[in-house]
Each structure stands twice: as structure tokens, then as C-alpha cells.
Amino acid sequence: MRLRVAGVxxxxxxxxxxxxxxxxxxxxxxxxxxxxxxxGEPASPVPAPVAALLLEHLATRSNMNTATNPASRWLFPxxxxxxxxGSNHLSALLNKADIPIAAARGAAIRQQLLELPAPVLADALGYHDKTTSRLRNETGGTWSRYAPGDHTRSPAGWVPRRTGDS
Incomplete structure (x- = not known):
């Protein structure tokens, strides 16, 4: 159960x-x-099947029966x-279960960046906005994809400011 939740x-x-x-x-x-x-903020929605898995994990977390952890608040005690x-221990367990964590995480964030603006994704997943913007640019995306219209010309009626205008 612990590996399934961590993998998700x-x-x-x-x-x-x-x-x-x-x-x-x-x-x-x-x-x-x-x-x-x-x-991050706001909290990320969890699909129903994953929510059931997460709630089941909360009810049956491992390492809770030892004298040192009876009231642990960690999701993975x-x-x-x-x-x-330990993250290294969990990584080894996931790799043993044939879940390539590094590649999977990279693919997951790049896929999400194709669907959401980088700043929105940064807030929702707790990433820095510069990180998501850099990854978005690496995937070949630009900000012009987020708003409809022709972004190669100036908007109608727009006049650039001259020096001395306030």
C-alpha cells in the first residue's frame, strides 16, 4: 500500500x-x-480511485505499532x-518494484505543463515558478500558447510610449 501511494x-x-x-x-x-x-495552494484534487487508496493507506500506515511511533503524523512514518x-529507502523500494521514479517524475511534470500554465502548476504542486517556467520552455512551450489570438503584432489601438511621456 505504501509503495502504491508513494508511486501515485x-x-x-x-x-x-x-x-x-x-x-x-x-x-x-x-x-x-x-x-x-x-x-501547494490551493490543495490539489485527488481522483476518486486514488482518494480511496490514500484513505486506506492512512488507516493502515506501516511502522505505527512500534513504541516510538504510536502517534506519528507522517504520511510515511x-x-x-x-x-x-527515508527517501532513499523509499526510492530503492520503488525501483525494486520497477517504478523508475526519476524518469516518471520528469515525465509527469512535463505532461502537466502542457496542460496548465507554469505559474498555476507551480502554486498547485509547491514548485518555484521559475522552475516550472524553465521546464515549460524546455518542452518547447511559450507563454503565447495560453491566450488566444495573434501574438506577433501589437493590439489594436496600442501606441508605444515616447520618451518623456508619463
Whole structure:
């Protein structure tokens, strides 16, 4: 269950494992029917099948029965007191399950950048806007794709300011 949830967080939300292991149970916002995941602002919606998986994971998290972790708030509790699962350990487990994390995360964010403006994606997934803008440009996209119309000419009625105008 832990590997499935971690894999989904990487594949759907392009999150690095170092950030995924730092998520807490409070980052899973269960407000009635919807189950958004707080990665940035606003919280990202979680599709229904994934929401069920996430809620099941919350109810059956591993490493909770040890004397050191009975009240752990980490989404992926580790074996040491008050610490989340190590990202290197989780990466090794996912790689062993044939989930190529680095390639999958890169593909996930590039796919999302084809569908959403870079600043919007940055806010929603907790990335820096310069990072998403750089990745967007690497995928061959430009800002002109976000608004309809001919962006090669000036708008009608627009006159450039002359020096001395205020």
C-alpha cells in the first residue's frame, strides 16, 4: 500500500520523494466527499480511485505499532522516533518494484505543463515558478500558447510610449 501511494504521488503530482516523505496526515484534507492533497495552494484534487487508496493507506500506515511511533503524523512514518521514512529507502523500494521514479517524475511534470500554465502548476504542486517556467520552455512551450489570438503584432489601438511621456 505504501509503495502504491508513494508511486501515485510521484506519477500524478510530479513530487520528488524527498517532498513526498515529508507529507503528514494533515496534508490529506478529507472534507466530506472530496479528498484534496495539500502540496501547494490551493490543495490539489485527488481522483476518486486514488482518494480511496490514500484513505486506506492512512488507516493502515506501516511502522505505527512500534513504541516510538504510536502517534506519528507522517504520511510515511519511518522506524526512528519522530522521523518519516527515508527517501532513499523509499526510492530503492520503488525501483525494486520497477517504478523508475526519476524518469516518471520528469515525465509527469512535463505532461502537466502542457496542460496548465507554469505559474498555476507551480502554486498547485509547491514548485518555484521559475522552475516550472524553465521546464515549460524546455518542452518547447511559450507563454503565447495560453491566450488566444495573434501574438506577433501589437493590439489594436496600442501606441508605444515616447520618451518623456508619463
Amino acid at each position: 504521488i510521484v506519477l500524478l503530482y510530479a513530487q520528488p520523494l524527498t517532498r513526498a516523505v515529508r507529507l503528514t496526515v494533515d496534508d490529506v484534507v478529507h472534507d466530506g466527499e472530496a479528498v484534496p492533497l495539500r502540496l 519511518g522506524r526512528r522516533t519522530g522521523q518519516p521514512l
